[in-house]
Amino acid sequence: AQSVTQPDIHITVSEGASLELRCNYSYGATPYLFWYVQSPGQGLQLLLKYFSGDTLVQGIKGFEAEFKRSQSSFNLRKPSVHWSDAAEYFCAVGATFGNEKLTFGTGTRLTIIP
Amino acid sequence: DVKVTQSSRYLVKRTGEKVFLECVQDMDHENMFWYRQDPGLGLRLIYFSYDVKMKEKGDIPEGYSVSREKKERFSLILESASTNQTSMYLCASSLQGFSFGELFFGEGSRLTVL
Numbered sequence: 001a002q003s004v005t006q007p008d009i010h011i012t013v014s015e016g017a018s019l020e021l022r023c024n025y026s027y028g029a030t031p032y033l034f035w036y037v038q039s040p041g042q043g044l045q046l047l048l049k050y051f052s053g054d055t056l057v058q059g060i061k062g063f064e065a066e067f068k069r070s071q072s073s074f075n076l077r078k079p080s081v082h083w084s085d086a087a088e089y090f091c092a093v094g095a096t097f098g099n100e101k102l103t104f105g106t107g108t109r110l111t112i113i114p
Numbered sequence: 115d116v117k118v119t120q121s122s123r124y125l126v127k128r129t130g131e132k133v134f135l136e137c138v139q140d141m142d143h144e145n146m147f148w149y150r151q152d153p154g155l156g157l158r159l160i161y162f163s164y165d166v167k168m169k170e171k172g173d174i175p176e177g178y179s180v181s182r183e184k185k186e187r188f189s190l191i192l193e194s195a196s197t198n199q200t201s202m203y204l205c206a207s208s209l210q211g212f213s214f215g216e217l218f219f220g221e222g223s224r225l226t227v228l
Contacts, residue, residue, distance in 0.1 A: 009154070036217075041221065041222075042221055042222075043118070043204055043206075043219030043220050043221045043222055044157075044204070044206075044217070044219040045219070046216050046217070049216070090156065090157065101147075101159055101162065101172065102159075102217070104149075104156045104157040104158075105156055106154055106155060106156040107156050
């Protein structure tokens with residue numbers, strides 16, 4: 001079965017600074033990869049997903065993520081964060097074989113300081 | 115706009131009470147899911163359903179049951195609530211398969227069991 005690790009529980013960045021949130025996965029082949037965002041008091045919303053092809057994926061709200069097979073990583077990036085980006089971010093991995101469900105990471109909480 | 119509605123945002127129940135959490139989606143999605151969200155543990159799948167009257171156990175089904183009598187409605191039932199079931203419960207739906215379909219989430223139901 002697949003697994004996913006988000007090593008950073010909480011990250012604080014200044015508004016306007018760049019952001020990178022880390023995600024590492026474990027799976028025997030190339031998985032399906034996702035980033036979801038949860039704003040305070042809300043459900044989760046899909047930011048972007050990787051299935052195959054171009055390893056740099058563009059998402060909503062100016063986010064992008066890069067799939068690196070050699071590092072088993074799918075890190076989320078944004079060149080300049082806005083106060084509204086303060087939220088919790090979840091990486092998720094899905095198996096490309098069988099009927100496994102999505103597996104979510106434990107989340108990274110992002111705080112933005114003025 | 116797609117919509118997953120969880121009828122109760124906040125509930126307070128007593129130990130031993132029977133609890134119903136209701137979820138309705140208006141997207142004609144085949145698949146529906148119940149997750150539990152706890153700090154430091156991320157999202158854990160309780161049950162899912164891929165069709166009316168069909169259900170499958172997720173990773174933590176103990177103490178829970180579900181009902182799906184209509185395509186748009188998926189209910190989570192706590193037969194006898196316990197304090198360790200105090201948590202945030204998230205309902206989600208998807209059109210495509212379990213591991214690669216985009217999940218659409220409700221805003222969550224925060225349950226406190228006293």
